[in-house]
Every structure is written in C-alpha cells, then in structure tokens.
Amino acid sequence: MKRGEFLKLSCTGCLLGAAGLISASSLLMSFGPKGRSAVYKTKVIDQKMTVPLEQLALKPLTIVRSSDMDYDVAVHQNEDGLYEALLLQCTHFSNPLIVNGSSYSCTLHGSEFDLQGKVKKGPASVPLTQLTCSVVENNLIINVS
C-alpha cells in the first residue's frame, strides 16, 4: 500500500471510528439497567448526596451516580435494615468498579468485592470504603467528605 493511500485510509478510519464511538456511547448511556439494581442520578451539594427512600425501595441495590464524582456509590440495606453506602472505587489501583450480579468487579486486574464491600478475590486486599449515611425525612443523606 502506498503511503498516501495508507494515510487516507487511516484518517478516514479514525474519523469514522471516533464518530461512531461518540454516537454509540451517547445511545448506550441511555440504556437503563435491568435486574436487581437501579441507577439514581443526583448532585453533590455541601459534601452530601440525597437519595429519596422511595427510590431505594425500588430495587435491592441502588447505584447513586453524580457527575461531580469519579466513582459511583452503591447503596443497599443490610440484614439489620440499616443503609450502607459503598464507594465503588477499587482499593487496588482506584479503578471504577462495575456491578456484576452479587459482586463488584474491577476490570483492571480482576479484583472482586462482595455486596458488603469485603474482598472476594485479589489482588485488592482492602475492603471498599464505606461512606457515612443517615436517614432524614424520607431521604438518605450520604456524606461524601
């Protein structure tokens, strides 16, 4: 292949690929999750995120997402009925975790944490960060500072 043809093919491929990725990612972000978890979007105000309790009652697990934060927060009720909020940041190399059924997984090196934040599989060795939270007037207030 001649140099000119290679450059033309590469540039066309890159432009098409980039355009495709941008449109596909916008479309894909609109897909909501199904199953046992729901995603709730909110903002961080005064170091706190607020989630209505009725939202938390929809699914056993709620993923709280904010554009002000790099990591999602997973909220569920423990066996005592108390809410727990876990920062979905891998404690190995700080990669964002994904929800994988009954665990939180890191795609970087395969670390896995159970729904209580304990390490199920390494290389992570430290449990997930638990954020303090409290119930105030039918809302769960998650403290992110």
Place this chain on the structure above:
Amino acid sequence: MRFLLTGLLVFILSFSSGAQVLTRAQRLIFTSEDSLQQGFNSSRTVLSGYGSAYYQRDFHNEHGTASLERVVLFVGHQFNKKFSFFSEMEIENALVAGNENKGELAMEQAYLRYNINPRQYIVAGLFLPRIGLLNENHLPVNFNGVERPLVEQFIIPSTWREIGIGWYGTFNRLQLSAALMNGLNSATLEHGTGLRGALNEGSFATANNIAITASAVYNYSPVRVQVSGYAGGTVGLGARSADSLGLDGGAFGIPLYLGEADVTYSKNGLSGKLLGVIVSYADAGRINAAYGKNLATQMYGAYAEAGYDVLYGRSSRKGSQAQLVAFARLEFMDMNAKIPAPPRAIYDGTLKQSNLIAGLNFMPIPNIAIKADVRLLHTGEQNRDLLINPAPNMRAYSQNNTFLNVGIGYSF
C-alpha cells in the same frame, strides 16, 4: 495416609473457623473534598504484584519440574484526575542469565491512561487487549488450577500484549473496548506453539502492519457474556522485502483473524466457564513457502469448567474469607485443524489435544492460593514424517499422559 488426610482437613477448616478479620468495611476519612472527587488513594504511587511457583510431575516421561513460575511487580502512578501510568514487570522462572535458555525478564504492560470521564478511558503504550478470559485477568488467584487453561496459552496466547492505543467504556451492564495495535510477526511463528511465536510483546515490533481488536461484555447477574475479535496483518516486512518472498506487505498483508466468545457464571459458591475460540489464517501456505514453516490455516480451542466453593456460606458465617474450590475443566484444541495442502504443510496429530483437569484451590484469604490438580492429556497420533534423525534410544510417543501439579500463588 488417613492421619495425613485428617491433618490436612483440620488445617483447611481451621481457616474457616473464626480467624481474625477486619470489620465489614473500612472507613477512610478524606481531609479534603478533592481527594474523594478526584479518586485518589492516600498515595499516588502504588506498588503491588503477584507471583506463583509450581511443581509438576510428568508421569509418562518420569520427569519432575519445580519452578518459581513468575514474580510480577506492578507500579502505578496517578498524575492527576485525568492521567495515570501503569506498568507490569515480570521475571519468569527466577533466573535470567546471559543468553541461556532459562527464565525471562519482560515488561508485560507499560501504558499511559487518560480518563475521558469516570466510565470511559483511553490507554496508549504496551497493554493487554481484551481477548478471552485470561489475557486481562491472569493473576493466579483469578483462575482455577496450577496451569493456566491451555487454550488460553496457545490459541489465545496469554499474556498477549502489543503496543497500541485502546478505548474502554462502561455503559451500565455493557462494557466495550476497541484497540489498534501493531500486527503479528509471521516470521517467528512456530509449528506447535499456536500464535505464541508471532507476538512482538513491545520489543522492536514490526510496525509495518497493524491489527484491530474489539470486545463487548454484557453482565446480567449471575452471568457474564463476552465476545471479542481480532484482525491483523502478519507480514512485518517492507514492501520490497515482502515482495521478494512472494508475500503481501502493508497494514493487513496476509491477515489473521480470531474470534472468541465466553460465558461465565458465579453464584452461591458455584462457578462455571465456557469459552470457544477460532483462528483463521487462510494464507498460511504462503508463509510456509516463504519461511519453510509448517503452519495451519485454522486453529480452534474450547473449554468448559465448573467449580464449587466447599466452604461457601460456612466461612462467612464464621467471619472468615477462606475458600476451597473443587473444580474440573475439560479442554479441546487443535492447532492444525486445517492445513494447507501438501507439500506446504504436514499434519501433526499431536497438536490435536484434549485435557481433563481436576483439582482443588484453597484460598485462606482472597490474595493467596494453594493449588493442586491432575491433568490427563490425550493427543492424536504422532506423524513420524515430522521426526528428523530421531535418537535410537528415543522413547516411544504416548498419546496419553498424566501430570500432577502443585502450586502456590499470591497477589496484592
């Protein structure tokens, strides 16, 4: 013997009977809003790693081997919210001495990462593309058995790393990736080793040719499904050199294609894996003619694995993290499923293999694994046309063999 088994059982169970563990989750107190929102850990440079050692007994050849299989050091550094660096350096088989065929010291990964947003990022440098189950997650605590699945050693040559640029995105349950990398080097492909010989591994890679790879992963509890593909040129020569050998140069000259799909399941201590991969190399005959090789036009591999954590439930009730996984894996592969017509290739029945592996993985904590398994190997018949000047006292080839493997692994 009964005393030994009883003692071993007591040793294993002692780890599930209330060993000291941390509280349910650790609280980190951030001193500033920035540290949480920017995702920093308390230190910006992180050291971690993994390693494994093994003993193997080859019963047919009456030969035992023990080796410090690998010691790997990860070094990562986070420059700021957007940029980070990650590297993985490996020493295989403990000793690297001059030009002797001993161990290996190599960089497995070294790349820069740019976070587009919390769910999309780009990497550039030497990295492992997302193909198969093991290529990305290859730590000894991530797989059952002392040996990595053979399908993912030869057909998917883990750990397969090349220099390039890649994009990764997570969209709720869907994860996508795409990468552009340097292509393979057909001049170093070898009969009987799958694709392993063609990897450049970031060392003076033949960058006249390129490859693209992409993957899609869907998570729907408790199942994870992945498909991935690879297409790349395998002639790393310039146009003139390629032409003199009767080969097509260029970005995708003499292309090789790989398609893979896998499914994993994990719930309540029960785990399962299914993986299949096929490689198409239609012009392998031209490589054979150019370099005097004996390569195949098609290879395939597949395996199915089931495992059960015998301590599941029992450990968590006692506040322990110990796991004892009993597993079995059946693998099939044929590294010369289709070959060019003679005289451009010669069929080798020994490359058609099935392996049955069964064993135990004991993990007293999630970062340490103590493993033992038995592998039963069956191959096709040996083609005596491939034997050149065999030694008069050479042992007759056996289509069946048994291996005992015992090993340890760690990660942190």
